[in-house]
Amino acid sequence: MRVRFWGTRGSIATPGPGTVRFGGNTACVGVTTSGGACFIFDCGTGARPFGAELMAHTPKPISATILLSHTHWDHIQGFPFFAPLFVPGNQITVCGPEGSGHSLREVLSGQMDFTYFPVEIGQLPATITFRELGEGTHEIGGARIVAQYLHHPAMTLGYRIEADGAAVVYLCDHEPFSETLWHGNPAPSHAESIVHEGDRRHARFMAGTPLAPHSGRDALCGSHILVVDDDPDIRTLVNKALSQDGHIVIEASGGQEALALIDAQAPDLLVLDLLMPKQGGLEVLKVLRSRPATAALPVLVLTALDDEVNTSAGFDLGATDYLTKPFSIPQLAARVRVCLSRRG
Numbered sequence: 001m002r003v004r005f006w007g008t009r010g011s012i013a014t015p016g017p018g019t020v021r022f023g024g025n026t027a028c029v030g031v032t033t034s035g036g037a038c039f040i041f042d043c044g045t046g047a048r049p050f051g052a053e054l055m056a057h058t059p060k061p062i063s064a065t066i067l068l069s070h071t072h073w074d075h076i077q078g079f080p081f082f083a084p085l086f087v088p089g090n091q092i093t094v095c096g097p098e099g100s101g102h103s104l105r106e107v108l109s110g111q112m113d114f115t116y117f118p119v120e121i122g123q124l125p126a127t128i129t130f131r132e133l134g135e136g137t138h139e140i141g142g143a144r145i146v147a148q149y150l151h152h153p154a155m156t157l158g159y160r161i162e163a164d165g166a167a168v169v170y171l172c173d174h175e176p177f178s179e180t181l182w183h184g185n186p187a188p189s190h191a192e193s194i195v196h197e198g199d200r201r202h203a204r205f206m207a208g209t210p211l212a213p214h215s216g217r218d219a220l221c222g223s224h225i226l227v228v229d230d231d232p233d234i235r236t237l238v239n240k241a242l243s244q245d246g247h248i249v250i251e252a253s254g255g256q257e258a259l260a261l262i263d264a265q266a267p268d269l270l271v272l273d274l275l276m277p278k279q280g281g282l283e284v285l286k287v288l289r290s291r292p293a294t295a296a297l298p299v300l301v302l303t304a305l306d307d308e309v310n311t312s313a314g315f316d317l318g319a320t321d322y323l324t325k326p327f328s329i330p331q332l333a334a335r336v337r338v339c340l341s342r343r344g
Helices: 047-057 104-111 197-207 232-244 255-265 281-290 308-316 329-341
Strands: 002-007 028-032 038-041 063-067 091-097 127-133 136-140 143-149 157-163 166-170 224-228 248-252 269-272 299-303 321-324
Touching (some): 002 047, 028 047, 091 104, 157 197, 197 321, 224 232, 248 255, 255 269, 269 281, 269 329, 281 299, 281 308, 299 329
Parallel strands (some): 038 063, 224 248, 224 269, 269 299, 299 321
Antiparallel strands (some): 028 038, 136 143, 143 157, 157 166
16 A cells, blocks of 8 residues: 555644645545555545646546545545546545534535535536445445544544555544543553553554444434433533434433433433442442343443543443543533444
8 A cells, every 4th residue: 555645734734834844734645555446534635735646647537535534624624625526527435424413415515615615515526425434344445444433522533444465544633531541550461551441442443453343323313311410400411412412311310210210211321420429320330230231231421530540440340431521512422422333
């Protein structure tokens, strides 16, 4: 495979003497296999010179697959300037994470609305196919593409392309799940020295450890979610946010009430506070994991406690993920979608 970086900046393009070494364009990386398949990681402003290069030196018609990590502006702002889109007969497939609230076509159409750009997406002459991907393995263009969710306020995928006996991994905008990254007493394995399971998965993905494929296509909306927190304001906030995302939300103010509701209604996901009177979140987790019926129930721990002791205790008892208070609504919605996509 041949890899070339066409854009490496974040947020906004920064041309000038200070960015000569690595360039001033926003994210765009081209990958070409020996069989001629063309993959494009992200479509920031680096897509403009890459498109010009393809037009000048690639056999026609051009066939390419764009793999968007997410749809924040610095990762899509070069799309309207990607020259192969303006040529009839070219075949462009645009892939990106599913479950973002709007389709890829809608998002890309938004920045090409006539108010902002003179050519609307429906006027582009090339044949454009949109494909929304979940976490797992996909066969595209003769290559094996492994996608994994990253930790970012928006739904974000990291990609691993395997072809020609080699692998290329593209991971951007991933933020550590926990402020405490490493255990106090490092484990023998480098990855296992990391506190948060989400960060361990990230390290294993980079190291190439095989990951079991998951599909979240039918799990991203309409799920039954139980929110357990003794703070009524937190419950109201989470309920409103998840209801707007199409989920059916029920509430409990404590551990005993939560266990009764789980037995009665069998929710798809539990959003669980740790510090509650009488029966805390860790006790609830312990009970759930001891029961065959709830051993695999996804549990998103929502807590102000992000120290290593509590984080490790939660994961040891089987927490699926952690989200630290205070949190933003996009962070909550994205983390819930990821948890639902990984349910067994």
